[in-house]
Amino acid sequence: MIEREKIVYRELDETIDFEQIHELLVAAHAGNEAVDFDTTNVSKEEFLKKMGEGTVFTATYEDRLAGIMMVAPTKKKGWYVKGGCADLRFIAVYPEFAGNGIASRLISCCLGWAGDHGIKTAVWTTAYNNAAAIATAVKNGFIIVDYMKFRSVRHPSVRMARWIGVKPPAAAICKAYYLFKRTYTSIRSK
Numbered sequence: 001m002i003e004r005e006k007i008v009y010r011e012l013d014e015t016i017d018f019e020q021i022h023e024l025l026v027a028a029h030a031g032n033e034a035v036d037f038d039t040t041n042v043s044k045e046e047f048l049k050k051m052g053e054g055t056v057f058t059a060t061y062e063d064r065l066a067g068i069m070m071v072a073p074t075k076k077k078g079w080y081v082k083g084g085c086a087d088l089r090f091i092a093v094y095p096e097f098a099g100n101g102i103a104s105r106l107i108s109c110c111l112g113w114a115g116d117h118g119i120k121t122a123v124w125t126t127a128y129n130n131a132a133a134i135a136t137a138v139k140n141g142f143i144i145v146d147y148m149k150f151r152s153v154r155h156p157s158v159r160m161a162r163w164i165g166v167k168p169p170a171a172a173i174c175k176a177y178y179l180f181k182r183t184y185t186s187i188r189s190k
């Protein structure tokens with residue numbers, strides 16, 4: 001039984017090495033074979049490159065890594081981007097730690113960091129069928145704003161956005177744009 005109050009949240013430091021991060025990514029993604037994940041093949045160099053000027057938050061339990069999440073400033077453009085934009089990436093919690101609010105706390109750490117760096121929009125892109133990721137994002141105030149098909153990935157993806165300290169677009173506009181993009185993408189990829 002996990003005692004939630006013993007989970008420690010902090011920015012990545014030298015006590016955690018890339019091997020531990022990689023192990024976590026592989027274990028967290030293992031249960032979802034229908035979803036293509038390039039994050040499990042990532043090298044340390046690519047990971048650091050994707051982090052750029054951003055950072056990684058970790059959750060540890062009795063000195064064991066339990067979860068991670070990266071917040072990385074990006075130049076992404078989109079009708080939903082208000083102010084600067086940051087990507088949430090490499091979101092993973094060990095299955096044995098899932099359901100303890102770890103991802104939710106990591107999201108607030110990332111949003112806090114983004115807000116402190118003047119960023120107004122956080123985006124999270126995931127496979128359209130990654131129910132746990134979508135439920136976690138929605139539970140934490142993200143709204144689905146886009147639907148796309150990347151060439152390198154077998155399945156479509158959805159993008160969700162969360163605004164920080166600015167008025168979000170009307171939910172009806174987000175939904176209308178999402179439905180339009182989903183229809184358009186589905187027709188184009190036939």
Ligand SMILES: CC(C)(COP(=O)(O)OP(=O)(O)OC[C@H]1O[C@@H](n2cnc3c(N)ncnc32)[C@H](O)[C@@H]1OP(=O)(O)O)[C@@H](O)C(=O)NCCC(=O)NCCS
Nearest residue numbers: 028091092093098099100101102103104126132133135136
């Ligand atoms: C997605 C993931 C990070 C969620 O981590 P977590 O620490 O278990 O999430 P939380 O405990 O903060 O859950 C927050 C909310 O999300 C929802 N949720 C989380 N996992 C869910 C699941 N498997 N099915 C349905 N809803 C789920 C719940 O509503 C939950 O709120 P509740 O506890 O009040 O019911 C974790 O399942 C994971 O690592 N998945 C594999 C890796 C992955 O797919 N990452 C995203 C890639 S883009």
